[in-house]
Amino acid sequence: AQSVAQPEDQVNVAEGNPLTVKCTYSVSGNPYLFWYVQYPNRGLQFLLKYITGDNLVKGSYGFEAEFNKSQTSFHLKKPSALVSDSALYFCAVRGRGNTPLVFGKGTRLSVIA
Amino acid sequence: DGGITQSPKYLFRKEGQNVTLSCEQNLNHDAMYWYRQDPGQGLRLIYYSQIVNDFQKGDIAEGYSVSREKKESFPLTVTSAQKNPTAFYLCASSNGAGTTYEQYFGPGTRLTVT
Numbered sequence: 001a002q003s004v005a006q007p008e009d010q011v012n013v014a015e016g017n018p019l020t021v022k023c024t025y026s027v028s029g030n031p032y033l034f035w036y037v038q039y040p041n042r043g044l045q046f047l048l049k050y051i052t053g054d055n056l057v058k059g060s061y062g063f064e065a066e067f068n069k070s071q072t073s074f075h076l077k078k079p080s081a082l083v084s085d086s087a088l089y090f091c092a093v094r095g096r097g098n099t100p101l102v103f104g105k106g107t108r109l110s111v112i113a
Numbered sequence: 114d115g116g117i118t119q120s121p122k123y124l125f126r127k128e129g130q131n132v133t134l135s136c137e138q139n140l141n142h143d144a145m146y147w148y149r150q151d152p153g154q155g156l157r158l159i160y161y162s163q164i165v166n167d168f169q170k171g172d173i174a175e176g177y178s179v180s181r182e183k184k185e186s187f188p189l190t191v192t193s194a195q196k197n198p199t200a201f202y203l204c205a206s207s208n209g210a211g212t213t214y215e216q217y218f219g220p221g222t223r224l225t226v227t
Contacts (some may be wrong), residue, residue: 009153034215043117043203043218044156051213051226070204090155098169100146101216
């Protein structure tokens with residue numbers, strides 16, 4: 001079975017500082033990894049995905065994520081955080097076959113001015 | 114949220130009543146999904162459909178039912194058998210259920226049952 005772990009319920013960072021939101025995964029075969037963001041009372045918005053190729057994936061709003069196969073991780077990063085980045089972030093994985101995404105429990109990011 | 118509509122945004126029902134949540138997409142996507150979101154529990158899959166007239170149970174299907182009579186529509190019925198129906202419900206779709214496709218989400222329906 002495939003699964004995703006987001007070890008931090010909450011991440012606090014000062015505006016202008018780099019941010020990292022952590023994600024580890026467990027899947028049979030090659031992983032297909034995704035990051036989403038959710039603002040209050042809204043649906044999820046797709047940020048980026050890793051399918052194959054370069055381990056550093058660039059996405060929307062200046063976010064990027066680094067795939068590390070040996071550590072089974074896919075951490076979300078941004079060089080300089082904005083207050084408007086404050087939201088709930090979800091990591092998701094899909095393994096072999098045509099199956100729905102499996103989501104982590106989410107990490108709440110708070111960027112403080 | 115573009116391309117997927119969920120209505121209504123807020124829904125209130127009395128305990129013991131069935132209620133149907135609407136999900137429509139104009140993205141011409143083959144696959145559609147229903148997730149439930151509760152605080153601290155992330156998203157949990159209720160049902161999904163990869164093609165018209167076919168659907169599969171997800172992890173928490175008990176107390177829910179769906180239909181997929183049209184490609185663009187995937188309504189979810191929350192029955193009186195669902196023990197804790199109060200939650201935020203999210204519908205999603207994807208261009209096929211292939212491994213590389215991301216899912217696009219609607220704005221959600223917040224259901225409150227008292």
